[in-house]
Amino acid sequence: MPEAIIKIRRRPKVIIAGEENITGAENNVPLYDQHLHSHHSVDSKADPAQNVRHAIEIGLDGVTFTEHYDAHPSEWPVCIYDYDRIAQTVNALRTDYGDRIFIGHGIEICYQPAQEAQILEHLSTHAFDLVLLSVHWFDGRALHERDHWEGLTPEVATRRYLEAVLEAVGYVRQLKARGHDHFDILGHLDLVKRYTQRYFGTYDIASQADLVDAILRACLETDLIPEVNLSSLFQSLPEPMPADWVVRRYAELGGRAMTLGSDAHAPARVGHKLKEGAEMLKAQGIDYLAVFKQRQRSFVPL
Numbered sequence: 465m466p467e468a469i470i471k472i473r474r475r476p477k478v479i480i481a482g483e484e485n486i487t488g489a490e491n492n493v494p495l496y497d498q499h500l501h502s503h504h505s506v507d508s509k510a511d512p513a514q515n516v517r518h519a520i521e522i523g524l525d526g527v528t529f530t531e532h533y534d535a536h537p538s539e540w541p542v543c544i545y546d547y548d549r550i551a552q553t554v555n556a557l558r559t560d561y562g563d564r565i566f567i568g569h570g571i572e573i574c575y576q577p578a579q580e581a582q583i584l585e586h587l588s589t590h591a592f593d594l595v596l597l598s599v600h601w602f603d604g605r606a607l608h609e610r611d612h613w614e615g616l617t618p619e620v621a622t623r624r625y626l627e628a629v630l631e632a633v634g635y636v637r638q639l640k641a642r643g644h645d646h647f648d649i650l651g652h653l654d655l656v657k658r659y660t661q662r663y664f665g666t667y668d669i670a671s672q673a674d675l676v677d678a679i680l681r682a683c684l685e686t687d688l689i690p691e692v693n694l695s696s697l698f699q700s701l702p703e704p705m706p707a708d709w710v711v712r713r714y715a716e717l718g719g720r721a722m723t724l725g726s727d728a729h730a731p732a733r734v735g736h737k738l739k740e741g742a743e744m745l746k747a748q749g750i751d752y753l754a755v756f757k758q759r760q761r762s763f764v765p766l
């Protein structure tokens with residue numbers, strides 16, 4: 465990974481624009497919230513303009529909308545991912561607020577390899593600032609469906625979930641080998657703990673450190689940036705997803721840059737704990753925030 469202060473990884477067929485604005489100079493730490501939702505996602509009622517106004521009020525450098533693209537056949541009918549409406553919203557927000565904050569159009573793709581044709585078709589025919597890959601399902605079970613946990617213990621679910629995440633990163637590597645370079649970020653890699661905490665009052669990722677290690681190594685080999693997702697801090701957990709010890713391990717393995725996301729589904733949560741997250745990354749040995757614009761990656765010093 466590059467050593468200079470700001471490095472842009474140029475992808476083919478993209479226009480280089482706005483990179484001079486990525487400095488983070490107005491803050492001690494760069495504050496880009498690159499994972500949030502609005503009413504364009506099925507599980508959010510947030511007004512996108514309110515999201516942006518809140519982000520400006522708390523001094524963020526940028527926000528990137530990552531609306532859900534849930535292609536599982538049981539979820540697709542209600543997901544209603546409408547690219548054109550989202551693009552219209554983002555463009556209007558850029559007109560109104562673009563002189564004060566960067567506003568990105570990203571997407572959160574739910575890992576569904578059985579729906580590969582549909583997902584690849586969508587990603588290859590639409591423009592995004594970033595593409596986030598998130599594992600919400602494992603073994604045909606959705607984390608967020610209580611009924612799907614029938615017969616599972618927290619230990620088994622945690623291991624099987626992390627195995628699915630490792631599989632997802634391997635899948636991204638296979639896609640790249642086949643010429644499909646569509647994914648930038650791995651979302652909330654230990655999301656399972658939010659649900660074991662919710663359903664069982666317990667969580668334990670540390671006992672699966674071998675699998676976490678394998679996931680981090682696979683991310684480095686695949687050039688997929690792991691996110692630190694702060695939404696668990698708003699719920700019943702004392703740590704983000706993943707926790708500081710995982711960030712430190714990623715740095716030890718050679719990782720230099722990560723992204724931060726509030727995963728806000730309501731305006732007041734946009735940017736929540738972002739500054740603390742950036743300080744934690746730095747304290748654990750991560751040198752840069754990875755910031756995506758038009759799927760070009762910049763490394764902004766922490």
Ligand SMILES: [Zn+2]
Binds near residue numbers: 572652
């Ligand atoms: Zn997610």
Ligand SMILES: [Zn+2]
Binds near residue numbers: 500501
């Ligand atoms: Zn999300």
